[in-house]
Amino acid sequence: MRLPRRRLLGLAAGGVAAASLPRAARAFDYPLRPVRIVEGFGVGGTPDLLSRLIGQWLSQQLGQPFIIENKTGAAGNIATETVVKSAPDGYTLLTCLTANAINGSLYPNLDFNFLRDMLPVAGLIALPMVFLVNPSFPARTFPEFLAYAKANPGKVNLASPGIGTPMQVAGELINLMADVKMVGVPYRGPAPAFTDLLANRITAFIITITAAIGFVRDGRLRALAVTGAKRSPILPDVPAIGEFLPGFAAAAWDGTCAPKGTPPEVIAKLNATINAGLADPQIKAKLKDLGGDIMSMTPAEFGKFLGEETAKWAKVVQSSGAKPNR
Numbered sequence: 595m596r597l598p599r600r601r602l603l604g605l606a607a608g609g610v611a612a613a614s615l616p617r618a619a620r621a622f623d624y625p626l627r628p629v630r631i632v633e634g635f636g637v638g639g640t641p642d643l644l645s646r647l648i649g650q651w652l653s654q655q656l657g658q659p660f661i662i663e664n665k666t667g668a669a670g671n672i673a674t675e676t677v678v679k680s681a682p683d684g685y686t687l688l689t690c691l692t693a694n695a696i697n698g699s700l701y702p703n704l705d706f707n708f709l710r711d712m713l714p715v716a717g718l719i720a721l722p723m724v725f726l727v728n729p730s731f732p733a734r735t736f737p738e739f740l741a742y743a744k745a746n747p748g749k750v751n752l753a754s755p756g757i758g759t760p761m762q763v764a765g766e767l768i769n770l771m772a773d774v775k776m777v778g779v780p781y782r783g784p785a786p787a788f789t790d791l792l793a794n795r796i797t798a799f800i801i802t803i804t805a806a807i808g809f810v811r812d813g814r815l816r817a818l819a820v821t822g823a824k825r826s827p828i829l830p831d832v833p834a835i836g837e838f839l840p841g842f843a844a845a846a847w848d849g850t851c852a853p854k855g856t857p858p859e860v861i862a863k864l865n866a867t868i869n870a871g872l873a874d875p876q877i878k879a880k881l882k883d884l885g886g887d888i889m890s891m892t893p894a895e896f897g898k899f900l901g902e903e904t905a906k907w908a909k910v911v912q913s914s915g916a917k918p919n920r
Contacts, residue, residue: 624684624860625658631850633689634673636666640802640884644718644848645689647880651871652864669693669758669918671704678706682855684864688712690851692760695903699911700758700918709904712851714897715861716868717889719881720847722822723761724806724829726799726815728791736819737838739798743774752776753787753799757918761800763907764821764844766914771839778916791815802846803828803885821845828885847889847903849896865893 629652633645642664649660665673670693680686694708725736733739743750754762757780769776779796781787784805790796792814799815803826809815810829819835820826823843836842850868852861871877872890881888891899 624863625656627685628659628661629684630661630663630680630686631689632663632665632673632677632686634665634667634670634693635691637664640721640804640846641689641691641848647877648718648850648868648871651874651877652867655867655870656863669697669700669756671697671701674708674712675704675706677851677853678711680853682853682857684852684856684860686853687715687864688851689848690900691848692846692903692907693758694851695900696758696760696763696907696911698904699908700916709901711854713854713856713861714893714900715850715852716865716893717847717849717891717896717899718868718872719884719886720822720845720889721802721804721884721886722820722826722845723764723800724803724810724817724826724832725819725821725835726791726801726806726809726817727797728794729813729816730794731797731816733818734816736833736835739818740772740774740838743772743776747775748777750774750776750797751779753779753781753791753796755784755787755801756780756782757916758911760844760846761802762916763910763914764800766910766916767842767844768835768839770910770913771842807885822887826885827882845887849889849900861893 631645631649633642635641645662649662652660665676674688674694677686677688698708727733733742752765754765756762762778762780765776765778784801787799791799800821803820806815807828810817817829817832820829820832821835821844823834823836825832825834869890872888878888
């Protein structure tokens, strides 16, 4: 049977439309199955807690499980490489963080380039850190501490939870901007550094406010300054380092990234859903308890931020000569 020409053209147009459906449907119906969020710093840490908080929100809003997968090791590089090598279909995401902006210059032989091989999805939160000393230390203000460090070159040591952490590079940035020479003492995590600072075996320690707040409030440690661009509402009487070193800012931030090639409509859907979560009163309250600044951004804004952070910390790593832990 021969079909009229108009009927044939209609069938052909329908065929073209059907052929175009899979890509559009990926975004409209996404996700159609569970999604992995890979996190590189272990259960119970702040990145893990944030991953679970935003993963639960995404699960509720998008109707599929967002499952947190912890892949620890190599300062987050194992988790990042896992996501880089995953299919760019929106079903494997990365909780990206400050370490990703640091590692490109700290680890010269990585099998990936973070800025080239990953796409920004959304920012989550930036957590300011705090500069701590034992209450018996003679300096009672941050300017007094810098004066002491200048008068005693090489005799002041500064603990961090490890080489390449935001805390370690923040200390090196202080060295550069204040023209002092604090000796870095990397620990394997914050607990032993707290022990040594409480025992007065080290001079100072930089760590997140949330980890330090209990020690500060009960007077066991003294907070001289916070590392954010402004004062923290959790420690409103503690000045920001930027008040003494204009332009100084350092934070431990977290966000979400996806492999290069992930469809833009999937990125856009994830970004809109995550930003809606950051505006949700219950999630905002939980993030406020962490003492951080919410990073509600478009993918383009978050991408610009990632580029700036990577360039900033590359200069600090190169200037300090920092090498990764072996």
